[in-house]
Amino acid sequence: MKTVNANYFDGLSALQQAVALNIAQGQLEVRGEKLIRAEPLSNIRISAKLGSAPRLLNFAGGGHCEVNNHADFEALLRDAGVLPQSLLSRMEGSWRHALTATVLSIVIAIASFYWGLPWVANIAAGRIPDSVSLSIDTHFLDAVDKGLVQASQLSQARQKKLRKRFDNLRAMHGLPPHQLEFRSSKVIGANAFALPGGTVVVTDQLIALASNDEEVLAVLAHELGHVSERHPMRQLLQSSVVGLAMTWYLGDISSLLAAAPTMLLETNYSRNFERRADRYAASMLRENGIAPARLADMLEKLEKSHRGAVKESGEQPSRIARFLSTHPDTAERIRDLRGDGSRQ
C-alpha cells in the first residue's frame, strides 16, 4: 500500500511528528512513531493547491498535517476518489490561462484608461455641485497667486471692457455667466485656461500678443468651449483617479517615485477635447460676427511665441517641450479653423 510522508502537528504544541498518510474507506490514517489517528475525510479541510507551497490538511477537531510531496499526495487523493483540485488552482497553475489573463488585463487596462475612465469622469463631472467646483477654482487661484502668477497690469477700464464683451459672447450663445480673471505671468507666458468651476483665466501676455480684442475673444470662446463640456472637471477627475491608482500600485516603493508616471499621463487635454472646443468656439464666434479664423491667427501666434521662448532657452529642450505639449497638432487645427471661416 502506498503512503505519503507528511508532518503532523497537534495544534497544542510546536512538536513536529513525521507521519505517513494513507486513505482507506473514506478515512485518512495518520501513522507516526507515537501516533495513530484516523479521521473521516469529511472532517478534514484539505487546502487547494497553491503553486508548490505545502498543502495543509486541517482536522476539524484540531491538529493539521503539512504535505510537501505533491505528486504522491495527488495520486493518493485520486485513488481514493477525492475530487481533483479546484478550478482556481488549475487556472493558477497553467501558463495558458496566465497568458489569457495577462492579455485580458492589458486590454481591460487600456480600455478603461481610454474609454471607461473618461466615460465615468464625464458622468461624475455633471453631478458635482456648482458650489464645490467653484470652491476648487477659488483654491486653485489662491494657490497660483502665491507665486506662479501675479496681479494683472491691465487698466480697470480695459478689464471692464473685455469682461463686457466676454459676457456678450457667452450670453449670445445661451451659456450661464462665468467668471473671467486677469493675471500676469512670466512663467506661463501668453496663455489662457479654464478651471473646473468654469472660471476662465487669461494672462496679460496673451492680451499683449493679440492684435485686437477679437483675437482675445476667440481664445476665450475656445476656453468656454472647454467649460461648456466640463473638460477641466473631467480632466481633474481622470488625473486624480490615475494618480490614485499609480500611488496604490507603486506606493510601496515610494509615493515620490509613483508621482513620475502620473506627471506624464496628466499632460492636458486630448486632441478630441481641443477639437470640440474649437468647433464650439467657431460657432460662438460666428454668432457674434467674428470670423473663426481669428482663433487660427491666435493659435499661430501662441505657437510661435512658445516655440520662440523654448528656442532661446538652450540647445535641445524642444524635445521635452514637444512631449509635454498641450496642443500637439496645432497646424491641423489652424487649417480647420481657416477652412471653417472661409465657408462663411
Place this chain on the structure above:
Amino acid sequence: MQTQDQRFSFTGTGSEYFRIWIVNLVLTILTLGIYSAWAKVRRMQYFYRNTRLNESSFDYHGTPIAILKGRLIGVGLFAAYYTALKFMPLLGLAIGLFIALIMPFLLVASFRFRLYNSSYRGLRFGFVGSIKSAYVVFLALPIATLFTLYLLAPFTHQRIKAYQHNNSRYGQSPFTFTAGAGSFYKVYLLTLLQFILVGGLFAYGAFRMIGGSMATMPKEQIIFPVVIATYLVMIAASLLIIPYFISRIQNLVWNHTQLGAHRFSSTLSVAGLTWLIFSNFLFTVVTLGLFKPFADIRLARYRIEHMAFTPAGNIEEFIASEQQQIGATGTETAEVFNLDIGF
C-alpha cells in the same frame, strides 16, 4: 536540542506567483474589486506557506469576508478624505482629523487580526497590546514629534516597535524587544548624513550638467529645468537612501527581538537591498507593471532569507495559548476585531 542558527527560507518563485497573481487580478477586475479580498488570502497564503523555518512552513488563516469588510472601511475613509481634500479642503481636514483619531484603534485591530491569523507549526500568533498604549505610541508621540521638528522621530519609532514586538505572542510565549532609543537615533542620524552627502553630490552634478545652458536662459524659463533637476535628485537620493534606512532598521529591530529566550538575527546588506529595490522599480516600470509579482517575490525572498532564528533550547516546547485551547473564545475575540487595514 538544537542551538545552531536556523535560517528562514523562502521557496516561492516568480513564475509560479505570476500565474497566481494574474489570474486573481483578472478575477478582481471582472468582479469590480470584490474578489480582491479572496485574492489577498491567496497571496498571503502563498507567501506564508512558502516561508519555512526548520522544515515547517507558516500559514495564514484570514477569511476573505473579514478582509472585505476591512477593505470597504479603509477604501471608504481614504476615498472620502482624498475627494474632500481635493474639492472641499475644510471637510477633508475634518475627515483627516477623524481618521487620525481612530487610527490607533484601527491599527491595534489590524495587528490583532494579522497575528491571530498567522500560525507556525499549528500554533497561532497573537497580539495583546492595549488600546490605551496604542493611543500613546500612534497618536500622542507622533504629535509630539511634529512639535519637536521631528527630533522625537527616532524615539517614536522605537516606542512603536517596542509596543508591537513586546505585545506579540507565539502560542503562550511572549516576544520581547530590547533595542533602545539610542540605536534608533544612530540609524536616523547616519541616514540624514547620507542624504545630505548624496543629495548634495547629485545636486552639484545636476547643476554642472544643466547649469551651463541655464545661464543663457531667460529668467522665467529657469523654473522648468530646476523643477526637473530637483525631482531627479530626490529620486536618485531616495533610491540610495531608502534601502539604507530599511535595511538598517530591519536589522536593528530583529537583532533585538527575542521569543522567550530564543533570538533572531537579520543581516540585510545595503548594497543588496539597493540593487533589489532599484531593479524592481526599473523592471516594473519598463514592463508596465507585469514584473510586479516577480518583484514582490524577489523582495520577500531577500528579506526572509536574510533572517535567522537562534534557539536557546527545544523549540518543540512551545505550547498553544490558553485562548487558543479554549478555541471558540479566541476565535470570537478575533471576529469582533475582524478588521484588516493595510495602511
